[in-house]
Amino acid sequence: VEQQELESFKKNMDDLFLIIMGNFVFFLQPGFFLYESGTVRQKNVVSVAFRKFINTTISSLTYFLTGFALSFGDGNGFCGFQYFALVNLPDEMMAECFFQYTFAAVASSVPSGVVHERSSTVAFVSYTALTSGFIYPIAAHWVATKNGWLSRLGFDDFAFSGVVHAMSGATCLAAAWMTGPRLDRYQSGGQRRVVISPHSVPQMILGAFVFLFGMIAFNAGSQGSISQSGDGSIIAQVTINTLICAMTSAVTGLIYHRFIVDRSKKNWNYSSCVNGSFVGMVAICAGCNQFQCGGAFALGILSYLLYLAIQAIVEKLKVDDVVDGIAIQLGGGYAGLLSVPLFKDDGLLTNPSKSSPWGLLINAGGGIVIMLWSFSITILLYIVLRYFDLHRVSPSDEKLGLDMVIHKEKAYDHTTRK
Template identity: 40%
Template sequence: MEYLSELELLPTTQSSSTLLDNLVQTTPSEMQQLKDNMDNFFLVMMGCIILFMQAGFAFLEAGSVRSKNVTNILTKNFSEIVFGVPAYFAFGYAFTFGGGGGNSFIGLEYFCLIGLPPKQYSHAFFQATFAATCTTIVSGAIAERSNYNGYIIFCVFVTGVIYPIQAHWGWNANGWLAQTEFHDFAGSGVVHLAGGSIALVATYILGPRLGRFNHGSQKAENPYSGHSMPLISLGVFIILFGFMAFNGGSQGSISNAEDGDIVAHAVLSTLIACCVGGGVVLFIVKLTPGGSWSLNKMMNGSLIGMVSICSGADGFHPLIVCIVSGIAGCAYFVTSKLMIRMQVDDPVDAVAVHFAGGLVGMIASPIFMNNGVLFTGGSSRSLEMLLWNCIAVLVIIAWNMSSAIVFFKALKMVNLFRATQKEEIQGLDILKHNEPAYPMEAYMNEMLSTEDETVSYVINLPKPENGPSLRSDSLFTIKRRISIKSENLPNRVV
């Protein structure tokens, strides 16, 4: 107790005294300004973390494709920012949150952010990251065979038009869904179900990769395995990190009395869902005949777990999160198998993760939330929430699928949807971008820096425009002799 008496004798510092005086003398307008600044900073930080999710999606998709298409998929992911975000600021934000002459279907104010109050800039930035997330769901589903020129148009159209209109219905106070008991806290429906619906249509119209189902649906589980499991793992870890801001930041503010509790609730629920979803899928895959401890499937289970609790992340008890994410894990396994049986080619299981996860989340939130059907004994309000969420599911699927059908059919008619057969066989990196992710020259230069012994190599490279005729695998053989530094290395063919 002696140290307490000594602390009581310490004089109050000038700085602390000044701070207390300033707080006491703060006017209501100054206090409101302080709250606004806190909320703006909160949205900016959450938006930055969500934007970092794009890197996670990029690594996940890059690892899930063959090495000849890595640059292409990374280019598409970055294009969602370069082309999609400007489209959202030009007219997407106006369609979503604009008032003016708008109505319950669409907003018509703040085009090109004209007239938007500066204090709402953080909100526009934050919402742009959600729009980009919806778009990036599709890129992995159509990887390795889609036309990049058409993908640029896709980024503008989805981020600027398709996503914003249906987001207006549920997240703008004037939207027709927002005026009901509809509940979608962080986008199980508005973001993930929407993106999954577009991805399903895109993969069906685009068709599978060449040779994907040549051996029958049951034997074609994974003939084109991704080239880098470490990249996939890194991507999922980054997405996991971003999901904390995706769900926690959906509160939209941090200065009000209960904001901190809700943000913490959402973040905790997200982590639990990640763990349970991944674990459930891991054991399901292992227990199936011929199953194994699949890292890839476990990570997809974690993703669908987090997707499934987006809608009710602000109201699920932690134990309920386990149930919802467990159901979502089962839904992933069934949907993934169904996609293969239907011979719909989805390299990253985007449909199984986001469509199925979003559907589970939208139905589970009005049932299992603290104010849902289960805990209120079926109160009229909870039943209305369930009804309107079911209606929202149907409307979101119908809107996004119908829009996607029209858009992708149009792209297909003008030959801007699918890459050519030559590009698909030889790889999009060289023929489309002239920037291979793993250049042969870099490997060969390292070998050429050595000396003393000659080794024969046979190297398979893509056929140049005016080169020799193609073999059946559309590759030709070049023989080179190079010197390497190795005293006892025998001749070999690689």
């Protein structure tokens, strides 16, 4: 057997691995659709369906046009500038390109979730295109390429707790803050927060299961290859860590609500449990390749606490977030960034070395820079949108619901005789 034949076979397997994992991550797109369309009121379901489908459209075309080039083309420490429109992209980078696209699709899908039921079509198209074609790719370049300035400083974020999740959490915060709350979200002069109940719990829960499925691949695929010695056991550890962290965080949320928030009502709250699982999934991304199971367990609890803190701040600021995406992405994502220098084998809490504090500083500080990056560009975009009064639909349209106003379609027709 020639070595060359084996190398070519290995390369094929790496490509197949990235494509299959990419397919699973791509399947997060219907996950977002299900979860978000279940969450909104019936009058905005077609709008959610439309935007989630269009998100796939816009994110793929923009990522292939500029996103991959800015991320993974040769360039400087700030961004790449090669392979625009995938021109001259070498065959051996094709699989990587698809896999990376599926991350851009995730990064650009979350923000549209938090501002549903009031955001305009123009705003939606703008921030989606901007996130997948510009903001996310540049942050990815900083962290995931040898040249990237954060990468050179030692920023450690395996499956992008920071670059995808904390980044998009900051976009979410900017978008929700600049868009303003839904009309009927606050009563009594803005003092009382109104619970807006979801129109379909089964759709939400199906979406939550799809997230679990997709996020396992999100993390496992981040290994990038399957042909090198040890790859197999790393993706297995990643998979188990993802489950443990997500499920521990889910249980934490469940217990917190049953015995603290709702202890008088004694009711079991599915949504605290589901949101908990999201927080855990997001948090474990950064260190899932390095942690022992115990680290994943501890992070499951700690990340939920950070999520609660951020959720409280978001509520205090009267920022209206349809899917709780800000607290999940910021809390989970930033907890993930902090966890790596703390929990990894030579981490500050496990077996500290001289360089351990530096690792914490870089991950903590780098995460803030990434969040500021996406936050400030989104704010700039919204300043322009607000100037032209394009950031949200009119109050009367919002009351009618976006389905009849923008799409002239109803989500359901339950007429039995027709």
